[in-house]
Amino acid sequence: MTIKLAIVEDTPALRKHIEELFTFFKDIRLVASYASGEAAIEGIRRLPPSKIPDVILMDIMLPNISGIETTITIKEMFPQIEIIMITVFEDEQKIFQSIQAGASGYLLKDDAPEKIVDAVRELVKGGAPMSRTVAKKMLDYTRGKMDSPLHDPTEKYSSVNFALSIRERELLNGLVQGGTYATLSKQHCISPLTVKTHIKNIYKKLHVHSRANAVRIALEKNLV
């Protein structure tokens, strides 16, 4: 089976370089190439199912919305797509944010080109391709020698401040408990349509499009 690959990279020279790199392989086929996060999101959404990439190589430093944010959105729309970050950043924050966002691999831009190809293959075999320093950081984190910057108590609450109002928190809690518009309406003595409006607002703030994801975020981030 051929691996369908997409690239999101704003630097034209590097994008072209990676595009050319993947013309040499039978098992990997480049199906799309984007210069920004928005272009990727919109472009992939419009792709026919047969062209939906299996793997995306994602730069972090993109114009307007970052590769990390793009990753969040794409993973929501297409949870089956695997994303490898490929970037100059090797600081812990970017690594961990990426992984939290759903990235399944993390390469550095100074890695050899063959490493990128191997990483794609490794990923579809169920692995988690990482640069040497990334693997080391992950092992240190696992050993408890280093806390994830995302798990620092002070940062945790400041970095996940979705600015939910009191009402929104109440209703999000209702979502987590499995409430429907109807039951939440009765419970809070408001119209079901009002419930729905609030939930729309919650989704917007959490950047999600479904109850399942809202519940997941709520529980993972201790919002309720």
Place this chain on the structure above:
Amino acid sequence: MTIKLAIVEDTPALRKHIEELFTFFKDIRLVASYASGEAAIEGIRRLPPSKIPDVILMDIMLPNISGIETTITIKEMFPQIEIIMITVFEDEQKIFQSIQAGASGYLLKDDAPEKIVDAVRELVKGGAPMSRTVAKKMLDYTRGKMDSPLHDPTEKYSSVNFALSIRERELLNGLVQGGTYATLSKQHCISPLTVKTHIKNIYKKLHVHSRANAVRIALEKNLV
């Protein structure tokens, strides 16, 4: 600089096999070989400084004291020695215990021999050589999807056996990620109606009636 290597492996055939494997390399020299943890501890303590290994390949399943306990002791005596676990165990508990003990790499015994050699080289370059499944587990842990077994009471797992089948677990995971019948259908190459049937079965087993609740249970009980 030549890497000084030691082996701790109780199975004679495998020990001999690894010993022979490392006779072919200029950059790696086997300086010692032990059949048990005690032998390794005592033997390395007695080595002259010039013979202290840089790297130890450590089996976990050793007679009397385990490879993990041996690792703890050796890392205390010689913090500079790097240890790669090489073992049949790929369960999370062993992985995390090893890393907590101070191991800097973790290979599986069914990895190719060249992989072992590469791992040794990778390690001295500052990396953290891991088998594919180990890397994946470590990434999952970093993502927060999986808690380290060391931090979870064992009763948590035994008291919440919903008897989900493999397929059901896969699809439950898909629910948690926000997948719809359509996206999960594509992802798993089955009919959306089949997805729906599985999800109905999942709901029955979890005693829930909605995605929100299924996701909640799945996350609260670490089912995925």
Place this chain on the structure above:
DNA sequence: GAATCAATACCCCGTTCGGGGTATTCTGAA
């Protein structure tokens, strides 16, 4: 007074979901 935000309420419409049920095939264990 004007601007902003939160809460409330609603319309339209297509999509997705949940639950009642049915069925077949394959595999492994008894």
Place this chain on the structure above:
DNA sequence: TTCAGAATACCCCGAACGGGGTATTGATTC
């Protein structure tokens, strides 16, 4: 060989959802 469980697939139908948008009111701040 038989049986049970898992995986696959489907029908019917009403309920619920998500997302585009609109609007008003009240409270607070500048």
